[in-house]
Amino acid sequence: MSEFLHMGKYAQYVWPAYGIVLVCFLLNIYWARRALAQARAEARRRLAIQKENE
């Protein structure tokens, strides 16, 4: 296991690289879901205002 974590002598380069990409994957999921939720909330507000004006 420690040999695996050691990655030859490249641990200090390999693991940060994998970490950066993992963070990118997770952040984009979070951002995309948040953007959709915000757009839905905004559309709801707009519909409510339209209803009041009708």
Next chain:
Amino acid sequence: MAWTWFHRLGSPPYVYRLAQRLTPWFAWSAGIILIGATFDALVLAPPDYQQGEGYRMLFIHAPSAWMSTMVYTTMAIAAAVGLIWRIKVAHAVAASCATLGATFTAATLATGMLWGKPMWGAYWVWDPRLTFELVLLFLYLGYIGLRASFDDVQRADRASAVLAIVGVIDVPLIHYSVVWWNSLHQPASVMKLGTPSIAPVMLIPLLAMFLGCTLYFAALLLTRLRGEILRRERAATWIREVLAS
């Protein structure tokens, strides 16, 4: 008759519902493939005869680079379709690409730097491929900044589309930079004509990464697309229906 599917793809309610139905399929297949490919890349694939374990950065660096250019190309084509045929959904697709593309371009540069230091001896060199990839990051950031400078979505769509289309010239420059100029960067192993110059035990996890990343992009694009469609739509009836579900 053959064109009805194409016309339906211009219809916001149809695309919204299609995106909603397809997203979980893309998301789950992407998740499974990416987890399997990561295990293969880190554990099963043998070390390289020259770079030892250090070459394992290939399995995330090359797919990140693929994402950075593939997403940009998608964005530019969608922007062109939106600009030429005035299709709102196409503009919404283009707008959905930018953040994802920008982050993976940054990831390509960062992983490339971490790979360059032990193998080349430097984090950064002003090599044609590295420089054009950096230009791509600025194109994405410019696109995002330009969009943010407009309050009106339609005007943001048109202005940013022009930037996206002009910037697409950078994609072939990145791809062929290692052929056209003397480059420190290695030439293509997979994305070229002829047999890939990489052993099957290393090629399989790499191709799985490419596939997983593309499916992941599809899932995220469709999620963002729904939000972008809602921002562009004023007709209330179908929005009321989809928000209720």
